[in-house]
Structure formats: C-alpha cells, structure tokens
Amino acid sequence: MCRVESRMATLKQLLLDSRRAQALDACVTLVDAEVASKSGLTGLAVKAAYAVVKKVKPGIIREAIDMLIEPFVEKLEPFFADAQKQGGSLETYFGVRAETIANALLGVTDEKAARAKNLTIKAAYDKLRPVGLKHTAAAVPGVARLISKFV
Numbered sequence: 001m002c003r004v005e006s007r008m009a010t011l012k013q014l015l016l017d018s019r020r021a022q023a024l025d026a027c028v029t030l031v032d033a034e035v036a037s038k039s040g041l042t043g044l045a046v047k048a049a050y051a052v053v054k055k056v057k058p059g060i061i062r063e064a065i066d067m068l069i070e071p072f073v074e075k076l077e078p079f080f081a082d083a084q085k086q087g088g089s090l091e092t093y094f095g096v097r098a099e100t101i102a103n104a105l106l107g108v109t110d111e112k113a114a115r116a117k118n119l120t121i122k123a124a125y126d127k128l129r130p131v132g133l134k135h136t137a138a139a140v141p142g143v144a145r146l147i148s149k150f151v
Helices: 011-017 020-037 040-056 060-086 090-096 098-114 119-150
Strands: none
Touching: 011 020, 011 060, 011 119, 020 040, 020 060, 020 119, 040 060, 040 119, 060 090, 060 098, 060 119, 090 098, 090 119, 098 119
16 A cells, blocks of 8 residues: 555656666666566576676666666556555556556567667567567566555
C-alpha cells in the first residue's frame, strides 16, 4: 500500500527528480536479477545475449537504462496513477496488467533498437524480440516492487 503523501506524487517525481541515481541502480539490479533467473534454452539465449552486450561495452546496461528510464517512466505513469487511485498493492495492479505494461515498455525499446547503430546490439535485440513480451511481462511485478521502494 502506498503512503498517503506519495499518492499525489507522479512517478517521474518519485524516480527521476531527486533519486535518479538510486533508481538507476535499482533498475540495473532488477535487470541483472531477471536475466539470472532465466532457465531453459531461451534462458541460455537471454543470458548469452546479455553477456555479449555487456562485453561489447562495459557499463552499457546502466547507460541504456539511463537513456530509457524517462520514456519508460512516461509509459508507466498512467498505470502508476491509476494504481494510486485504486489503492492496494502496486505489484498486484501491475501483475494483472503485465502484458499491457510490457507492450508499452517494449514500444520504447523497439523504437530505440530500430535506430541502433551498433549492429551487434541490434542483432541481439532482434534475435530476442520474439520472446521479449513473455520476458518483459514476467519482469513487470519486479518493476512494481522497484517502484514501491521509492513510494
């Protein structure tokens, strides 16, 4: 449950205005945990692609999140605001809408990937995009837990 004083704050205010560095750290930790949790053949592919991306340019995950966090927050803002109005658990609210939220977030990354200049990163994204919705939807409850830490 969100505190009363946070109900008036926007997601941008909570994550970006004064605590951007902490939010970025939390996002990197979330991405690392999500990748590490993958199993099976798809999990191996996700882990391998992630390792390639990190090897191409150390620090790229934080840089990518820093570049994407504002458009992600914009996409999440209406869901967050509605969840605040309804009350209850943000994780439950996001969990019920995981696929819709995942599609909103993937719209941002699809646009960025289409314009990527690094062919290795673009190829890795294109290879994994078909399963992106499944993996992103699975991560949505983690996104809600991350946001809840800042509320």
